[in-house]
Amino acid sequence: MKPVQLYKNLCELAEKLDIEVSEQNLQKVGVRAKSGFCKVKGKNLFIMDKNISVQKKIRILAEFLGKMPHENIYVMPAVRDILGTQK
Numbered sequence: 661m662k663p664v665q666l667y668k669n670l671c672e673l674a675e676k677l678d679i680e681v682s683e684q685n686l687q688k689v690g691v692r693a694k695s696g697f698c699k700v701k702g703k704n705l706f707i708m709d710k711n712i713s714v715q716k717k718i719r720i721l722a723e724f725l726g727k728m729p730h731e732n733i734y735v736m737p738a739v740r741d742i743l744g745t746q747k
Contacts, residue, residue, distance in 0.1 A: 661738040663714045669739045670721045674706060676733050681721065683710035695720050718742065 661669075671681045679697070686693045686709040695709045695717075706724065708717055726743040735743070 663718060666738060666742065667714050667718050667721070669736055670718060670725060670742075673725055673730065673733070673735055673739060674721065677704075677725070677728055677730065679704040679706050679728075681706045681708055683708045685710055687711060697724060 674681050680703065682705055684707055686695070686707070693707075693709075695707060695712070697704070697706050699705070706721065708721065712720075722742045722745075730743070
């Protein structure tokens, strides 16, 4: 599976877990900020730095989602494999 498609599938899994993935330009923030999970007004968000490589986005998101309960959700085999390697 191509990296862009893998990243898209990880974002879809996040949506199934009620987590919105939002790509933001974190360089414009003015403070040192990193990609990660947060809650804003009760809404689950994963803020992703849009200036990093797709491979790094995959690693960051897969590491986070691998810790979330996703056993009862259908996950494509390629995505499940990457989640298993990030634990």
